[in-house]
């Protein structure tokens with residue numbers, strides 16, 4: 001026999017390409033959504049760190065009647081356990097504003 005009879009149990013090339021097309025469309029939709037979720041989670045974590053720093057500044061001000069000179073003053077006086085790390089850079093990127101009344105992230109993250 002010159003031509004092989006088509007085996008009905010196997011997939012045709014068209015069927016395999018169609019499945020690859022559908023799979024690639026699903027992956028193309030899912031990955032940007034998952035990536036955006038991770039970025040949002042890191043931003044929320046940074047904002048939580050800023051709120052913690054602001055709370056520590058308020059406690060420091062209530063006790064000393066002055067604002068702390070820097071983040072290390074908050075740690076040294078026990079209002080912060082340690083200087084937090086921004087989840088975007090994994091570095092201790094926080095400092096105090098010019099008036100020393102709130103925390104600032106060097107990556108530009110802010111509390112909404």
Ligand SMILES: [Zn+2]
Pocket residue numbers: 046086087088093105106107108109
């Ligand atoms: Zn940050």
